[in-house]
Amino acid sequence: MFMREIELKGHIIDSLILPKVFDKILEMGGDYKVLEFEIGKRKTDPSYAKILVIGKDEKHVDEILSELKDLGAEIPEIEEVELQPAEKDMVLPEGFYSTTNHKTFIRFREKWIEVENQKMDGAIVVYPDKMRAEVKTIRNIKKGDLVVVGHKGVRVIPPEKPRESGGLFEFMKSEASSEKPKETIIRRIAKEMYEIREKYRKTGKGGIVVVGGPAIIHTGAGWALAKLIRMGYVQALFAGNALATHDIESVLYGTSLGVDLKTGKSVPGGHSHHLRAINVIMRAGSIKDAVEQGILNRGVMYECIKNNVPYVLAGSIRDDGPLPDVITDVVKAQEKMRELLKGKDMVLMLSTMLHSIATGNLLPSWVKTICVDINPAVVTKLMDRGTSQALGIVTDIGVFLPMLVEELEKLEKEKEDKDRGDNER
Amino acid sequence: MFMREIELKGHIIDSLILPKVFDKILEMGGDYKVLEFEIGKRKTDPSYAKILVIGKDEKHVDEILSELKDLGAEIPEIEEVELQPAEKDMVLPEGFYSTTNHKTFIRFREKWIEVENQKMDGAIVVYPDKMRAEVKTIRNIKKGDLVVVGHKGVRVIPPEKPRESGGLFEFMKSEASSEKPKETIIRRIAKEMYEIREKYRKTGKGGIVVVGGPAIIHTGAGWALAKLIRMGYVQALFAGNALATHDIESVLYGTSLGVDLKTGKSVPGGHSHHLRAINVIMRAGSIKDAVEQGILNRGVMYECIKNNVPYVLAGSIRDDGPLPDVITDVVKAQEKMRELLKGKDMVLMLSTMLHSIATGNLLPSWVKTICVDINPAVVTKLMDRGTSQALGIVTDIGVFLPMLVEELEKLEKEKEDKDRGDNER
Amino acid sequence: MFMREIELKGHIIDSLILPKVFDKILEMGGDYKVLEFEIGKRKTDPSYAKILVIGKDEKHVDEILSELKDLGAEIPEIEEVELQPAEKDMVLPEGFYSTTNHKTFIRFREKWIEVENQKMDGAIVVYPDKMRAEVKTIRNIKKGDLVVVGHKGVRVIPPEKPRESGGLFEFMKSEASSEKPKETIIRRIAKEMYEIREKYRKTGKGGIVVVGGPAIIHTGAGWALAKLIRMGYVQALFAGNALATHDIESVLYGTSLGVDLKTGKSVPGGHSHHLRAINVIMRAGSIKDAVEQGILNRGVMYECIKNNVPYVLAGSIRDDGPLPDVITDVVKAQEKMRELLKGKDMVLMLSTMLHSIATGNLLPSWVKTICVDINPAVVTKLMDRGTSQALGIVTDIGVFLPMLVEELEKLEKEKEDKDRGDNER
Amino acid sequence: MFMREIELKGHIIDSLILPKVFDKILEMGGDYKVLEFEIGKRKTDPSYAKILVIGKDEKHVDEILSELKDLGAEIPEIEEVELQPAEKDMVLPEGFYSTTNHKTFIRFREKWIEVENQKMDGAIVVYPDKMRAEVKTIRNIKKGDLVVVGHKGVRVIPPEKPRESGGLFEFMKSEASSEKPKETIIRRIAKEMYEIREKYRKTGKGGIVVVGGPAIIHTGAGWALAKLIRMGYVQALFAGNALATHDIESVLYGTSLGVDLKTGKSVPGGHSHHLRAINVIMRAGSIKDAVEQGILNRGVMYECIKNNVPYVLAGSIRDDGPLPDVITDVVKAQEKMRELLKGKDMVLMLSTMLHSIATGNLLPSWVKTICVDINPAVVTKLMDRGTSQALGIVTDIGVFLPMLVEELEKLEKEKEDKDRGDNER
Numbered sequence A, B, C, D: 001m002f003m004r005e006i007e008l009k010g011h012i013i014d015s016l017i018l019p020k021v022f023d024k025i026l027e028m029g030g031d032y033k034v035l036e037f038e039i040g041k042r043k044t045d046p047s048y049a050k051i052l053v054i055g056k057d058e059k060h061v062d063e064i065l066s067e068l069k070d071l072g073a074e075i076p077e078i079e080e081v082e083l084q085p086a087e088k089d090m091v092l093p094e095g096f097y098s099t100t101n102h103k104t105f106i107r108f109r110e111k112w113i114e115v116e117n118q119k120m121d122g123a124i125v126v127y128p129d130k131m132r133a134e135v136k137t138i139r140n141i142k143k144g145d146l147v148v149v150g151h152k153g154v155r156v157i158p159p160e161k162p163r164e165s166g167g168l169f170e171f172m173k174s175e176a177s178s179e180k181p182k183e184t185i186i187r188r189i190a191k192e193m194y195e196i197r198e199k200y201r202k203t204g205k206g207g208i209v210v211v212g213g214p215a216i217i218h219t220g221a222g223w224a225l226a227k228l229i230r231m232g233y234v235q236a237l238f239a240g241n242a243l244a245t246h247d248i249e250s251v252l253y254g255t256s257l258g259v260d261l262k263t264g265k266s267v268p269g270g271h272s273h274h275l276r277a278i279n280v281i282m283r284a285g286s287i288k289d290a291v292e293q294g295i296l297n298r299g300v301m302y303e304c305i306k307n308n309v310p311y312v313l314a315g316s317i318r319d320d321g322p323l324p325d326v327i328t329d330v331v332k333a334q335e336k337m338r339e340l341l342k343g344k345d346m347v348l349m350l351s352t353m354l355h356s357i358a359t360g361n362l363l364p365s366w367v368k369t370i371c372v373d374i375n376p377a378v379v380t381k382l383m384d385r386g387t388s389q390a391l392g393i394v395t396d397i398g399v400f401l402p403m404l405v406e407e408l409e410k411l412e413k414e415k416e417d418k419d420r421g422d423n424e425r
Helices: A017-027 A058-070 A182-203 A222-230 A241-253 A270-284 A287-292 A300-306 A330-341 A353-362 A376-384 A397-424 B017-027 B058-070 B182-203 B222-230 B241-253 B270-284 B287-292 B300-306 B330-341 B353-362 B376-384 B397-424 C017-027 C058-070 C182-203 C222-230 C241-253 C270-284 C287-292 C300-306 C330-341 C353-362 C376-384 C397-424 D017-027 D058-071 D182-203 D222-230 D241-253 D270-284 D287-292 D300-306 D330-341 D353-362 D376-384 D397-424
Strands: A002-010 A031-038 A047-055 A082-085 A103-108 A111-114 A123-127 A132-136 A146-149 A154-157 A208-212 A236-240 A311-314 A346-350 A368-373 A391-394 B002-010 B031-038 B047-055 B082-085 B103-108 B111-114 B123-127 B132-136 B146-149 B154-157 B208-212 B236-240 B311-314 B346-350 B368-373 B391-394 C002-010 C031-038 C047-055 C082-085 C103-108 C111-114 C123-127 C132-136 C146-149 C154-157 C208-212 C236-240 C311-314 C346-350 C368-373 C391-394 D002-010 D031-038 D047-055 D082-085 D103-108 D111-116 D123-127 D132-136 D146-149 D154-157 D208-212 D236-240 D311-314 D346-350 D368-373 D391-394
Touching: A002 A017, A002 A058, A017 A031, A017 A047, A017 A058, A031 C031, A047 A058, A058 A154, A103 A123, A103 A132, A111 A132, A182 A208, A182 A346, A182 A397, A182 B397, A208 A222, A208 A353, A222 A241, A222 A300, A222 A397, A236 A241, A236 A330, A236 A353, A241 A270, A241 A287, A241 A300, A241 A311, A270 A287, A287 A300, A311 A330, A330 A353, A346 A353, A353 A368, A353 A376, A368 A376, A368 A397, A376 A391, A376 C376, A397 B182, A397 B397, B002 B017, B002 B058, B017 B031, B017 B047, B017 B058, B031 D031, B047 B058, B058 B154, B103 B123, B111 B132, B182 B208, B182 B346, B182 B397, B208 B222, B208 B353, B222 B241, B222 B300, B222 B397, B236 B241, B236 B330, B236 B353, B241 B270, B241 B287, B241 B300, B241 B311, B270 B287, B287 B300, B311 B330, B330 B353, B346 B353, B353 B368, B353 B376, B368 B376, B368 B397, B376 B391, B376 D376, C002 C017, C002 C058, C017 C031, C017 C047, C017 C058, C047 C058, C058 C154, C103 C123, C111 C132, C182 C208, C182 C346, C182 C397, C182 D397, C208 C222, C208 C353, C222 C241, C222 C300, C222 C397, C236 C241, C236 C330, C236 C353, C241 C270, C241 C287, C241 C300, C241 C311, C270 C287, C287 C300, C311 C330, C330 C353, C346 C353, C353 C368, C353 C376, C368 C376, C368 C397, C376 C391, C397 D182, C397 D397, D002 D017, D002 D058, D017 D031, D017 D047, D017 D058, D047 D058, D058 D154, D103 D123, D103 D132, D182 D208, D182 D346, D182 D397, D208 D222, D208 D353, D222 D241, D222 D300, D222 D397, D236 D241, D236 D330, D236 D353, D241 D270, D241 D287, D241 D300, D241 D311, D270 D287, D287 D300, D311 D330, D330 D353, D346 D353, D353 D368, D353 D376, D368 D376, D368 D397, D376 D391
Parallel strands: A208 A236, A208 A346, A236 A311, A346 A368, A368 A391, B208 B236, B208 B346, B236 B311, B346 B368, B368 B391, C208 C236, C208 C346, C236 C311, C346 C368, C368 C391, D111 D132, D208 D236, D208 D346, D236 D311, D346 D368, D368 D391
Antiparallel strands: A002 A047, A031 A047, A082 A146, A103 A111, A103 A154, A123 A132, A123 A146, B002 B047, B031 B047, B082 B146, B103 B111, B103 B154, B123 B132, B123 B146, C002 C047, C031 C047, C082 C146, C103 C111, C103 C154, C123 C132, C123 C146, D002 D047, D031 D047, D082 D146, D103 D111, D103 D154, D123 D132, D123 D146
């Protein structure tokens, strides 16, 4: 028998941290005794618990404590992180600490350092000179990098559940279902997006990343995404070859995969349109070149170029072509995506499982993440793969995007009217 | 070896009747020789084929011919139908002819009689005195009814594929998929509905049956269905206890299954609202009584009462309550549905698998059938069960219905403007 | 401002009762102060909390307390239930208490009485002479029935989460997903079923109800369900006309909806087989008559008759026929289902959304409920509709059932071998 | 008005070529007259039709003829293909001919040359010196390549529908549905695979490519795929980082994404297992190195190495790591896949939408393609994207693969028994 004390502080009951701690201890075959417990008397007060964790031997208790740390427990005897150098490029030391997507601190030289570039499934590399630490993916590990091993000196802060009710995210906390009042939901998302845009316009900080799939174009909602970009609601676009090619095809030929978007009918010879669209861009040199040469004069990609919205078109094994702008090496594409995600406030995932999961892998858990798909399984899969903060809306992107644009326009008009009224007074 | 000649006439190539005939013969282990063949020289000309069907023995050839008749082949030696009386109520004679949902004629006393009340999976009962014949379900068979047995003297006319292109139904002939241009599709449905309503207003004939599920209310689109009724686009409503109860709940308490349709949040005590709604109607006596007592003053069911739109609320094993208006005996509910379907031009199936399949079972194959559901499997299942004329639209009913109403309003305004212009000239 | 004290006892942290209580108070616009709190020191100790609930006025606090009672909170000043007589048949008094599916007690004449026939969405009727109370559905309410109104004197006990880990139900607590190790899951279900059967054999108590859909027959797994019945694993069968008809069709003609189950091909004339199957039973009189006349000599329905397993074939609006054994009035079918569910240990829901939700509506929350479907949405819907205890397995019934039978046979053989070994020693 | 004659030969009625030709002409606004028509008198005789195509002007008729050629029509005045050199690398000449996945011939220097490396959405490059032609993807086009433009001199042969009935592919021709007799289907696939393997063993030609997703491992069926490889039923494996990593994780740690495959429960610290598995392979150098160093000693990837089965692990934007064996550049991965697909007889696509569509893009239409997925939408999408030859089986891979192995073992045993019997006689 071996024991050790741990402490828990904060909204540990509301955020379900305490029940999870008890669960985990029992699940791992350990036991516990509550030594002290003080519950927050009022809703703003934090609670406090001191718990004795009991295990078979020191190793067993250490294993339990490792898990509890990931849940946010604090071990009172503060210990330094343990570091080990990487033996060669792209190889981590045995027993490396594998990151979560939650906010993480490490105890190094008696200071708590916040880890930068938080994402799940990476390793923490420490730079002693600069007193900094960051998450690196295994491919970016260089020989000699000082990597955190074990759980000692690592503190994880899972997002606490907000006590105040009423926000969009509180509202949609339940499971993804197609049977929700849709006009209400769209109105709330519009409001949230509007506020982020206003903040972005004032401060140049934050903003929205849109991750989009080709169904946006197939369902005839391409014009709505293009408009969102023009209206200033998109600070970066992540997509694949398909979205960009279908968008360009729709501009050049009026079709998406050969289907006329006006009549909904297949056009003779239409099956070759997407390859012809790619060839047009190949000849021009790039999407930007095509815009500058006047060949491409509207649509999603056009608006990106015109409004200086950076984009990542990530290659996929199923690509035709692909377009010259596509980053065919997926590791390089991930790097660029990670770069663009830094500091963003919201990610809007629209009808693409592949790119949504990819983006989720790169996101810290405190970014607002909305996933819209007609297939409820996409949301479930995204959350199963760790992006548990994602809120799912099960609907048809072809009607959702036009309605979202309409709501944003109404909202802007209201604000304008109000401002005008304010000025006149 | 045994042989027999058959003839095929009409658009047998375009409508794929000829290839199907060849297929069926080979599939059943028979063989064939083409004796004569004349193809329609121009698109409006019918084609003609005389084919020798070869089988192992007379019985084998007869079996093949039975199948070919259901495909529309004509056997030159015209034979009378064979009739046998039902031995007791609800029991058909051995070897009864089981109907398809296609237009059917029988040869009786040297005349071709069109069979009335066509639906799939029934039996044909002949009334010699009146020289009439109709499809009856097994439950409606009375002792002594003269029932068609075997395939002799039965002629089936499957719907020929229209040569003219461009209609809504030609447009959507391909499989159900969520990836279609949605605004285009909605516009076309609106146009078709508008024309049916105009015809109905002039002639009092035809009209539209809406088959609806509770998701209409949950997704906040109840107001749109209510408006469709008010605008005159619904000549009958088929639903279950759930649609009606949630509609009434939403009017009385603003919630659907306890979820506030304005805020999307669960309301305290809301889980009991649907039972309370049922209790309110129970106390009033019926939905109509509740409308007349001023208790129910808007919503889907209210509009049905106010606009004299007949409805069938069919009972289901999963019903709570149910409402006093629900027909709890499903065989009786089917009878009433069959009555209301007579002569209708279009059936709009909205987010309900159970009631859609039920209605499909009662429909002849020449009625325009549109099935809207977020789940593509619903459409597939409907077609697998024989309603092969159904056209599927995979989308979110919560955004589809409001858009449909919007399109119909636009269309009506256009027509009005045009009429006014015509009058002024 | 108005306040009132409440008490919570038991495993209120592990079972998430405490966090839910805090949530609910804040959500409803109230506030709270924790007066006393004692956490169970060891895992077997219950915890205790005394909380002051603060609201705007007495009505507000009463509303909050009503909700907290459904979560399991106890109000220290013990009050009697309030009763009101029903004014007429099928009409409940205003403000009736609407039941959950959790175990419920009422305080009547200073005693706590357990409510019988627990199910969700009913009303509690009290029989003072017998000191008994039961849940009645609205249709069964008779004029003069004494019905509980308001929340006073009602105590709800939600199932506490078991602290011991390892059972099947603990194991599958996470969401329904197709991506789970399937052979492992099937083995565990087999074990659970085996134990229930053994208990049933010894005591004649409990047992398993199977709720089945027609996909069981279409996918060729009918023989496996028939075998389960023969092996003694089914104490009641709930299904619709479809399962029974397809089963009988498969026995009489070797097809299911006209598809040959040996070759998987459509059989000529096969579309009429299900109607012919119904006609055969119509002529015989009933399924039992057909078995006794030697017409039906194997299959699912045959085994039910031979093994005296009661069944409910509940009518549905989409039925063809239906068979004479089908209860076409859904309210009567529900009554019979409720009767058969009494005291059962497990419900196995196999590929039927309609009948699964219907059965869920009638079940108390402490019955083990397993729902097997290839479509994950079925499980989600079942839980959304209140059957939150259901555990979902997303798999193909056509391969699941044969494997389950195989596992049960292995298990029985192991036990036999063990028993034989025990005897020889 | 402008007209031109075309000829059609072969099983143009059974294969629906004639109806499609008529449809297409009318759809494009043209008209036709049938000049001659001779139908095959017996099932083995080809049919013949001479048709006059009528259009508005020469351009219109040319457009129609282009489309008809893709349907298999022959234009009597035989013309040579028109060639144009590519102006620069990766840029095709304006008006290039975009390939289908059907067998294609070109008329060049008065000879019909079969085009090599057939796949959809490529361009045809002609090598006059060698009198050869091949399909090249746009990325592989080199400056100066002689590319076919327009439709002249191109002949497409769509797969004719086989007249003989009974094969697996004829059997499953209908749509993907979960409601099919599963044991029957699995038995037939096993038979087909057995024959391909025997042919491969004798001739070294053809064989089976497996395209697999990670659900194989998650559902606990990894051992079955490993066994298929060992039994000689896999000649190449296409997958992503996920399948390989989870397979290796399951061998090293007994888990898949941290879920214990024996107990189905999450293992403490399990979320890091896949990264640890990648790190183990990183340190070893490659999967092959890990096998040779004895670190990896069973599983799917181990069997590939041991049985010299080539594999392509194609990179994806959502990859973690990825493993050193993953080809992170998707264009390079496609090249290698195309190489390995050459001459294969069957492709088995198991629970992966991304890799299935990617493989479909590279496949000629005459390769037998089976797609197994629990989600019917995967099959629909695959066919929508052009792989119309794919046959879909909607089932759970976790039970399908073990059953397939069982059936193959039975089959092998039967053959052995038969051979032994033959030898003894």
